[in-house]
Amino acid sequence: MTRQANRLGTDLVAGARIDRSKSIWFTFNGRRYEGHEGDTLASALVANDVQLVARSFKYHRPRGFFGAGAEDPCVMVQVGVGAETLPNLRATQVELYDGLVADSVNAWPSVNHDVGIVNDLMSRLLPAGFYYKTFMWPASWWTTYEHVIRNAAGMGVAPKQPDPDTYDHMHIHCDVLIVGGGPSGLAAALAAGRTGARVIIVDEQSEMGGSILASRLLVDDKPGAEWLASALAELGAMEEVRVMPRTTAFGHYDHNHMGLLERRTDHLGPGHDIARQRMWKVRAGQVIHAGGAIERSLVFAGNDRPGVMLASAAATYVNRWAARPGQKTVIFTNNDSAYGVAADLADAGISVQAIVDLRVEPGAAALEEASARNIEVLTASCVVETRGKRAVEGVTVMKLNDAGDGVVVGERRFDCGLVAVSGGWSPAVHLHCHAGGKVDYDEIQGCFVPGKTLEAARSVGAANGQLDLADCLTAGWQAGTNAAADTGFRKPGKVPKGPTATAVEVSPPRHVWIIPAKPGEENKVKRFVDLQNDVTDADVRLAAREGYRSVEHLKRYTTLGMGTDQGKTSNIPGLGILAAELEKSLPDVGTTTFRPPYTAITMGAIAGRYTGQMLEPVRRSPMHHWHENHGAAFEDVGQWKRPWYYPQDGEDMHAAVARECLAARNAIGILDATTLGKIDIQGPDASEFLNRIYTNAWSKLAVGRCRYGLMLSEDGMVMDDGVTSCISDNRYLMTTTSGNAASVMGWLEEWLQTEWPDLKVWCNSISEYWATLTISGPFARDLLAELCSDIDVSNDGLPFMSWREGTVAGAPARVFRISFTGEVSFEINVPASHGLGLWQALMTAGEKYGITPYGTEAMHVLRAEKGYIIVGQETDGTMTPYDLDMDWIVSKKKPDFIGKRSLGRADFLRDDRKQLVGLFTEDPLEVLPEGAQIVDDPNAPIPMPMIGHVTSSYLSANLGRSIALAVVKGGINRKGETVHLPLENGRTVRAEITGMVFYDPQGERLNG
Amino acid sequence: MKRYSIFSLVRNAVSHHKDWPKAWRSPDPKAEYDVVIVGGGGHGLATAYYLAKNHGITNVAVIEKGWLGGGNTGRNTTIIRSNYLWDESAHLYEHSLKLYEGLSQELNYNIMLSQRGVLNLAHNQHDLRELSRRISANRLNGIDSEFLTPADIKNMVPLMDVSPEARYPVMGASLQKRGGVARHDAVAWGYARAADDRGVDIIQQCEVTGILREGGAVTGVETTRGTIKAKKVALAVAGHTSMLAQMADVRLPITSHPLQAMVSEPVKPALDCVVMSNAVHGYISQSDRGEMVMGAGIDTMTGYTQRGALPVVEELQRAIVCLFPSFSRLRLMRQWGGIVDTCPDASPIVSKTPVGGLYVNGGWGTGGFKATPGSGWVYAHTIARDEAHELNAPFALERFTTGALIDEHGAAAVAH
């Protein structure tokens, strides 16, 4: 094989953007090829004469290069292997690197011999939407059908190992963000940059320049490349200007929030230790959309054969990469732009057989370019068929009638390997539309152009429907100047002139949405609109005939534009055909919605670093390492890691928890309660605020006293609970459950900010500031007294539900006499930095008392023994205070509190509401599964009426039996009755309804 | 109705598919109907179908401001399941699932119901407790529901990270095998075609702008295509429910939020069931085309733009990449939004209203696609008889006054 048989020499293409001195070797479908630095995978394959690259989605028809960039619908490849593999990359956007390995996707066994082609043979049976009409019988077979369909669908293969790469997020503000580094974008950047504004200009390609990179036109009377170099040099020297190639603006969100994706290592291949990609989140003062226009194809018979290519793509392969996409060429166009392509190809030594133009009168300048090169121009003509097996070998051309819906007899046949097609241009209005921008239809160009937008944004150049280079430069310059001015940046003095080019007169295009086939062959040929999803003009017309007349129905029924290219080249032709079929105008049928992202973006890049272990920060108490060193098993509680239990010497969980529970009642238990939410509430209206937030009364709580409170949501349901203490006049410390700390803080702020802005109250979350250590048990007071000399910790000095400030083991402390175990218990709060020291001091001094650390599991058991609820376990958003048998905490006197109004509703007064009770199983060692449903009649048929469920259930070592809390319909009045629990294993357990307080019902131990 | 089958496909292939009839007509509105249904989404269309089929009421119009199925019906992530916690919900959704199971045949339109199983993951002790509570309730309600250990999960979903070292390790899951997904457009189109066949007028591109009343009862609607008289008016407008009800001076406890969904590029089968997680907030399934279909929670700001903000996309992708570390290299192809109607108790309203002859079906929020057939069934009953079906009686508007809420927040895992 000759190396790079289709690489054009410097004699033919002088200014190509490749470095011919640098060879890059890569593998495609198992064969090694050579390319050059600056090549894309596509340009290198073109240079190596590889035409068959992919297979289409539905019919598995051969597909070759159709575009040269983001617009290409076909050439998806799998790049890389193992954990690094990337499915569905567009070969036209893959930059070449040494050792790159790529393969075709969706073809089996190979892209050259793909058995999926049987779909093509059956295509008559598989029109648009065929699957809605069949596979229904017999009903049970759908699973099988679906299995086959699923395996046939999809494109590339997802990697199976975790992604080895990392991704970063960047946040930035700028005055002017310019999307697109072509002539209009660069002119805008120069204009805005010179005012001193902070400018960001991005381009998705490997280098800035856009159409200049593939054009031979002059800018400022210089070759494009020269002007480009000087423009980039100037921008590079501007301190406030950031030039970002390889960066795609993927989404324009409300308020000029722009999403950018920067590719940092993809062009280097795997194995780099910097972040592979970065997502930039930009807040831009002004946005300039200068993302260019996308060429469309024409819908003619056989237009999907490899070798049929967009004219602009053909010129790009030649001019930018010196790669020859074909030897003999026919140009097929409806507008003047393809004449320039004809000239470019001819000057590069490619034999242009003819220019087939739909129009009767092409532009004068265009015709001149053709005649200067002796290229035959066939006006009012069209390509009626392409010939060839896997690739184009020739075309047939006939005259088009005046209406454009039929041909006139007499055909011309040409041999050619390349058909360069231009069906006109569609501005890339995508980003403009993302944030709700509207589009207007341009009758002459046959395309949608940007209309109204609510954003501080404007579109210029080809993205705005301006196709002439001179216009683009002028418009870009002006947009840059104006956008900068709108953000407050103006260059003093006379406004200088921007870059210029020579304007060219063009004739308007002619729009014929379906190119007629040879007479008598209308029903035999296939004319493709969407090359990836195999949607033909017949499919579009069928959909319209069947009543799928809205563009959205059309899209969904035929899958037009639903592929990975999102219809960049196919949407407008599809709309044109639909409009014709419905006898409506194209703007009347409208367009489908443009949605982010502009081109597909890596999911890992959107996630950034905030995934895996960093999904959410792990929160640890200051004593965490002590717990670790002492063998604690941890459980996740919200973001916290809390010690669950501390197994010793091969203990299982059950044994450890039993030991911990016994210690807390017979010696001293110590608990790390740091995770409790703590909110410092201050201000002259603080007590009034608490009155409204909690169900009970707060006005009379004295300094130094603590009170338990219950919070309801507006619907009267229990939302959170905790103890709040009066710290000083107008100052309170609220505690919340660990899991609700943040949401309660948000709740308080919401009420203060939106409903009661008149209250003078300020809330501050201080959860992390304090470490909280709870000691509990008969010797807890003795231990505390040993370590604390400045507080009288006696029952009189520090009575239940009070607190004092003092020093414990040398640390400044707030000591709260409150209890969640029913024992004498102290919650000692010290600044977090003292937490570990105090913990160690307590452990040392407490050793003689048998102090034992206990975890959350023992805490749960101990409080359940006392019938104390846990919000979120005994409650689930449907429990009222009455359901919990806590009528005592609901003030009858207060004029109002959140939830009060709801408490009076009829349903709250039913006596068969689910109410909290205790359960004793018949077998005292039977531990009910939490969540088990409770029934009255276990023999009732399914659906079996359920009367409640078990909320908490444990084996209590202190009581020597199992205990459970449960909610049961009307349970408070059913004590002593037996209920049934049908378990998952088929067994039914019987239990007796009891009170909730299983241990020390008189509460004598509280005061020791 | 010309029936669809492999034989009709072959027959039509011979005539180059030129003779397929219209799936539905595009009639001009008549001056008067017995029932006008506002909203041509799945719920409105199913209601029309069951009004005709179950109750013989065929002088019915479905009025749609855009194109049928273009609201949330055509934007949702199509998860279908019935493993709800509360009896009221479980019975309604289970009825719906049963109807789904025969729907392709019933409508002679392949809605591609794929009962590939729905997994709800548990990541902590609290999740596990709630999971077993729901499984226990489901079982006694006759709804298939089972517990899977992390090892079972790994077998079923090999690419999921179930390692104990994960930030929020997967500790178990509930599986409803009969749950799965269906093709959303086909549900709307199938109902439309079958309702049209029974004489229902489906009127697209026609927006209801007012609700006409006389003496406390409806008399018709004002539309962009003129006045249409009707004895009964039934709302089925999802995100716009509170706006439409307002036209009849009925205030509803419904707020509207954008809800986003997104898909990756299509890849070969890599995920065979639906996976939902609450603690690692997101859910994912793979479409028959090969795209990963993903969603999460609502955008917290209220609004009517059918698009959402970038931070929600980020949060979702973090969750997905956490659960499926290899999907990090897949690429997001498209994101979009719908407007969901949320109720304070996360349960729908299917009900009569204080206005005579005005009915409301809304508040389905983030999870009403799975209810489409069942909702249509009971709503048709409610409209035809002017009284609720036993399945939707608990979902009456009065519950917000009486307090008999059906709170599915706590137990519904992610909201689908």
Ligand SMILES: Cc1cc2nc3c(=O)[nH]c(=O)nc-3n(C[C@H](O)[C@H](O)[C@H](O)COP(=O)(O)OP(=O)(O)OC[C@H]3O[C@@H](n4cnc5c(N)ncnc54)[C@H](O)[C@@H]3O)c2cc1C
């Ligand atoms: C992103 C997303 C994901 C979801 N995922 C799931 C899921 O996985 N599982 C699930 O079960 N549910 C899901 N849902 C919810 C589900 O989509 C909806 O609950 C359900 O489709 C609602 O159906 P509908 O017919 O009531 O509403 P829609 O389909 O929204 O139909 C209402 C119709 O009313 C029309 N309308 C509005 N105002 C007027 C007017 N004035 N005049 C005339 N017509 C009007 C609208 O144009 C619209 O077509 C999701 C929703 C979204 C947005």
